[in-house]
Structures are given as C-alpha cells and as structure tokens.
Amino acid sequence: MEKTEKRTVLHMFDPMPHTSPFDINMAVDAGFEAIFPYDNVKLEQVNGLVQDTIFSRGPAGVKRTGIFIGGRDLGLALNMLEAAKNAMVPPFEVSVLADPSGAFTTAAALVACVERQLKDKHGGELKGAHAVVYGGTGPVGLATGIIASLAGAEVTIVDPFNIDTALEKAKEYNARCGSKLIGTYASSDADKARLIAHADLVFCTAKAGVQVLNSDVLGDAKQLKVAGDVNAVPPLGIEGVKRLHNGDPLIHAINAPGAVGIGALAVGDVKYKLQNALLAYLLTAEKPVFLDFREAFERARGLNLI
Ligand SMILES: NC(=O)c1ccc[n+]([C@@H]2O[C@H](COP(=O)([O-])OP(=O)(O)OC[C@H]3O[C@@H](n4cnc5c(N)ncnc54)[C@H](OP(=O)(O)O)[C@@H]3O)[C@@H](O)[C@H]2O)c1
Numbered sequence: 001m002e003k004t005e006k007r008t009v010l011h012m013f014d015p016m017p018h019t020s021p022f023d024i025n026m027a028v029d030a031g032f033e034a035i036f037p038y039d040n041v042k043l044e045q046v047n048g049l050v051q052d053t054i055f056s057r058g059p060a061g062v063k064r065t066g067i068f069i070g071g072r073d074l075g076l077a078l079n080m081l082e083a084a085k086n087a088m089v090p091p092f093e094v095s096v097l098a099d100p101s102g103a104f105t106t107a108a109a110l111v112a113c114v115e116r117q118l119k120d121k122h123g124g125e126l127k128g129a130h131a132v133v134y135g136g137t138g139p140v141g142l143a144t145g146i147i148a149s150l151a152g153a154e155v156t157i158v159d160p161f162n163i164d165t166a167l168e169k170a171k172e173y174n175a176r177c178g179s180k181l182i183g184t185y186a187s188s189d190a191d192k193a194r195l196i197a198h199a200d201l202v203f204c205t206a207k208a209g210v211q212v213l214n215s216d217v218l219g220d221a222k223q224l225k226v227a228g229d230v231n232a233v234p235p236l237g238i239e240g241v242k243r244l245h246n247g248d249p250l251i252h253a254i255n256a257p258g259a260v261g262i263g264a265l266a267v268g269d270v271k272y273k274l275q276n277a278l279l280a281y282l283l284t285a286e287k288p289v290f291l292d293f294r295e296a297f298e299r300a301r302g303l304n305l306i
Helices: 021-029 043-054 058-062 074-087 100-122 139-150 163-177 189-196 264-284 293-302
Strands: 009-013 034-038 065-069 095-098 130-134 154-159 182-185 201-204 226-229 246-249 260-262
Touching: 009 021, 009 043, 021 034, 021 264, 043 065, 043 074, 065 074, 065 264, 074 095, 074 100, 074 139, 074 163, 095 264, 100 139, 100 201, 100 226, 100 246, 100 260, 100 264, 100 293, 130 139, 130 189, 139 154, 139 163, 139 201, 139 293, 154 163, 154 189, 163 182, 226 264, 264 293
Parallel strands: 009 034, 009 065, 065 095, 130 154, 130 201, 154 182, 201 226, 226 260
Antiparallel strands: 246 260
16 A cells, blocks of 8 residues: 655644634645644743654654744743754654744844845945834844844834833843844833934834834934834834835935835735745755744845845
C-alpha cells in the first residue's frame, strides 16, 4: 500500500486566556492542516509541551510540525522561544515562530515600508535617522523601536502617560536586544510637537481608534520625511494619512516639504504576506529555525513592497 505523507500540524502556545483568532486564520491560510491552540501556557510548561510535540511523529513527522508562540508580552514570548529551542532533542526538532500580538510581523512590515519610502522619496536610510515611535511602549511600538534601532536609527519611544513606563521598557529591551532606545512621554499636543520637530521618521503604533497626531502637531514637523501609521480603526492615528496611503503626501506637515505617509492597510498587506511566509517557512526550512523580529525584518526588507 502506498504510504501517504503525514498531515501538517501547528501547535500554538499562548500565555493569554485565548489564542488570537487572527493568528489561527493566518495558520490556516499558510496551509497548516491541523491547528491546536493551547491557552494560559506558562513559561515553565514550554519544555514539557515541546517534548510532547517532538517525539511522537518520527523524523519525517517533525518536518511537518511547527510551533507558534503568541501572547501580548514581547519579553515573555522571547523567553518562551528560547525555552522551546532549549527543549529540542536532535534529531527530534521542530521549527518555532514567535509573533506576540502580531507585533514582530507588524513592526517589521511597518519599518520596511517606511525604509522603502525614505529611500525612494528622499534618498535616505535608517542609519542615523531620528525616529519617534508614538505608542512606543505597546507590543507593536516596542518591536518597531527595537527593529529601527538595530538598523541604525536613533529611536525615541513615547508613552502617552508615563515617563517611568517608557524608561523601564527602553532599559529592559536595550539590555535584552542590544537596541539603543530612548524613553520619554508625551501627554499633550505641546509634548508631541516638541518631539516631532526633530523627527525624520514617525511611527504611529498607538492603540486602535486613537488619533495621536492632529494637523496642529504635524505643522510643527520641520525635517519629517516619512510617517507610518498602523491603526486601521477610525479615527486613524495620523490626521490626513489614509489607510491605503503608501508614499502619499502628508498634507498637514506644511513645514516639512516632501514628507509622505503610509497607512495601516498598506502596512497590513505586507504584514499578511510576511506572516504567511514565516508560517510556511516553518515547514520548508532545511534545518529547524527559531524565528522572531530579526528574521521578520530581514524578510520584510526582501519583499516587493510596491
Ligand atoms: N496594520 C496592521 O497590520 C496591524 C497589525 C497588528 C496591530 N495593528 C495595530 O497596531 C496598533 C498597536 O497595537 P498594540 O497591540 O501594540 O496596541 P496597544 O497595546 O493597544 O496600544 C499600544 C500603545 O498605545 C498606547 N496608547 C493608549 N492610549 C493612547 C493615547 N490616547 N495616545 C497615545 N497612545 C496611546 C498604549 O498605552 P497604554 O498601554 O498605557 O494604554 C500602548 O503603549 C493598534 O492600533 C493595532 O490595531 C495593526
């Protein structure tokens, strides 16, 4: 009798009360045939779950098995990824992707889109550019700041309410990832304007449905070149930047000629392709791979972003 190929399986470990339906849909679209969410997973349970995953399917089966790590906490997801890697027993190893809150793929897509517009419209590069991340202490904002900083930008992450939160997060992730984030806060339009005045790049990664930068604040931008927003829920994050904008003029930045904007659906399109490609790669990589924001950004840079 002809032997059939084993079905593809994705185990999704999530420290939150439920696994994100967004990520489950993404796993289906990436071609996984059987998908199993595990909720409320604790860091110390990862070792056991991984070893239960790897030993039952034989060498051919592990190649058709992947693990996804979700949640909303970047540090915890990175710890879980590390714990998963350490739990492997070669040759029983499977590939693992961490993308908590979609933050790694969203941030990678956002920074890659901004980098592309910076190059195309201004002949610039991330290295040495002054970047401000509004909403910079949330998952997407932190990942955005880390990726841009590691690419050479001088990045300030902005908390909307609390300087201590911004300083603590910057310190924690700089120590962990080798970035050079600066933390600050901006609760008023005057605070936001003070920061935008010296920004070449703006990343808007605040919570959904909040307008962070209005036309008055944008009027204070003097050297702004590219602004990217990931909020797809009205009101959008940056006044005048529409969801499908992709290098369109930033009409309210009247003192920053040539500044352009990128909207949430333009970023979302790249994020979708990126997450799809990374999930599919779990099954096609020659050797087991352990993927986080680093691989996500490298891939995003290589995608056709037009
Ligand atoms: N386009 C895409 O493909 C895509 C994919 C995924 C996510 N997203 C979007 O990305 C954004 C960030 O996601 P997330 O999960 O990181 O969001 P989040 O955790 O809900 O919020 C991000 C940050 O926004 C801050 N914030 C809250 N109220 C604010 C205000 N009034 N002004 C400025 N900042 C404020 C939060 O501060 P506190 O923690 O103090 O509240 C937090 O630091 C969301 O808009 C989400 O919908 C887009």
